[in-house]
Amino acid sequence: MSFEEYSGIWVFIEVKDGEVVLVSLELLGAGKELADKRGTELAGVLIGENVTHLAASLFEYGADTVYVYDDTIFKNYRTESYMKALLECCQKYKPEVILYGATSTGKDLASAVATDLPTGLTADSTILDIEEDTGLLLASRPAFGGNIMATILCKKYRPQMATVRPKVMKALTPEPGRKGQLIEETASIKEEDIRTKVLEIVQFTTQKVRIDEADIVVAGGKGLGSEKGFQVVHDLAETLGGAVGASRDVVEAGWVEHHHQVGQTGLTVTPKIYFAIGISGAIQHIVGMQNSGLIIAINNDPEAPIFQSSHYGIVGDAFEIVPLLIQQFKQAFNQEVVDHV
Numbered sequence: 459m460s461f462e463e464y465s466g467i468w469v470f471i472e473v474k475d476g477e478v479v480l481v482s483l484e485l486l487g488a489g490k491e492l493a494d495k496r497g498t499e500l501a502g503v504l505i506g507e508n509v510t511h512l513a514a515s516l517f518e519y520g521a522d523t524v525y526v527y528d529d530t531i532f533k534n535y536r537t538e539s540y541m542k543a544l545l546e547c548c549q550k551y552k553p554e555v556i557l558y559g560a561t562s563t564g565k566d567l568a569s570a571v572a573t574d575l576p577t578g579l580t581a582d583s584t585i586l587d588i589e590e591d592t593g594l595l596l597a598s599r600p601a602f603g604g605n606i607m608a609t610i611l612c613k614k615y616r617p618q619m620a621t622v623r624p625k626v627m628k629a630l631t632p633e634p635g636r637k638g639q640l641i642e643e644t645a646s647i648k649e650e651d652i653r654t655k656v657l658e659i660v661q662f663t664t665q666k667v668r669i670d671e672a673d674i675v676v677a678g679g680k681g682l683g684s685e686k687g688f689q690v691v692h693d694l695a696e697t698l699g700g701a702v703g704a705s706r707d708v709v710e711a712g713w714v715e716h717h718h719q720v721g722q723t724g725l726t727v728t729p730k731i732y733f734a735i736g737i738s739g740a741i742q743h744i745v746g747m748q749n750s751g752l753i754i755a756i757n758n759d760p761e762a763p764i765f766q767s768s769h770y771g772i773v774g775d776a777f778e779i780v781p782l783l784i785q786q787f788k789q790a791f792n793q794e795v796v797d798h799v
């Protein structure tokens with residue numbers, strides 16, 4: 459494999475409900491730094507139905523080139539169709555690096571593309587850098603339960619690929635009117651070649667805010683005793699406009715659905731504030747929330763491991779403390795409203 463043929467930093471642009479998802483803009487910001495270091499171009503790969511108009515905002519967020527696959531076959535995300543488009547684009551233009559958001563779509567697509575190319579893939583990266591002279595991508599991520607940062611290299615294959623957690627990188631300030639090169643492509647895949655059909659998309663209507671996109675996550679654990687006891691978590695989340703998270707034991711008890719679960723076998727969250735209420739702090743939970751901006755734990759056991767991973771700890775009974783917090787937050791918000799009138 460001749461590495462000289464490969465150049466350019468690419469970002470897979472994820473589209474949801476007709477809009478570019480935030481992590482793709484964050485990756486354009488991160489990708490721009492890598493592209494500048496290598497003196498190469500930054501490109502986005504935009505796949506979907508009726509998506510071509512979105513390219514304009516990608517140029518404003520730093521993309522020099524946008525490759526577009528706009529076709530009804532890409533209406534809903536399906537691994538086979540998106541993989542085929544991206545593979546063909548890779549084979550034609552040979553990028554040095556491809557970045558994906560570590561979302562369920564990004565993770566699925568990246569692993570399929572990596573297997574088919576084949577090349578290496580670093581999952582859930584939180585730091586990206588590149589060697590200016592060799593173009594070797596340095597993708598770092600927490601390993602061994604967050605105790606070390608591992609920097610993973612792909613020395614033998616191109617393109618190098620990484621998925622990156624949402625809310626870790628920063629999007630550039632958009633430059634209104636900035637222009638780039640739009641390249642419209644057509645993939646050779648046909649509907650009859652695709653084994654999966656999307657019959658229905660079911661929205662989770664019970665969850666007002668997604669936990670992996672929320673700025674505030676209020677998570678509760680088995681220490682709350684019952685589904686009724688867990689209501690304090692819903693109450694605090696509602697007061698703060700946050701999302702409800704949970705430990706696996708809570709999900710297994712059936713108090714909330716699996717899409718609330720934080721941790722190794724649930725979602726990874728990086729909110730600005732994470733409340734852990736009645737959660738012991740098992741390593742499988744910690745790996746899913748340890749990169750939160752501010753972690754506040756409430757637990758009646760002063761020796762609970764969760765306190766070692768928290769910025770603030772409140773030792774006491776959640777059923778006494780959480781209602782007091784709700785009361786204080788409500789008073790503070792009311793005061794703010796009064797102050798603004």
Ligand SMILES: Cc1cc2nc3c(=O)[nH]c(=O)nc-3n(C[C@H](O)[C@H](O)[C@H](O)COP(=O)(O)OP(=O)(O)OC[C@H]3O[C@@H](n4cnc5c(N)ncnc54)[C@H](O)[C@@H]3O)c2cc1C
Nearest residue numbers: 679680681705706721722723724736737738742743758776
């Ligand atoms: C392969 C594998 C994968 C796993 N994946 C996950 C995962 O993704 N996410 C996850 O969360 N777990 C996961 N687990 C389970 C994990 O190991 C723990 O069992 C689980 O996180 C414990 O849940 P908990 O903290 O809610 O309950 P507990 O460990 O029972 O802790 C309850 C806590 O509540 C406190 N408490 C009790 N009463 C009160 C009160 N009135 N007020 C305040 N505090 C109180 C207690 O002191 C205790 O610290 C996984 C396990 C395995 C083996």
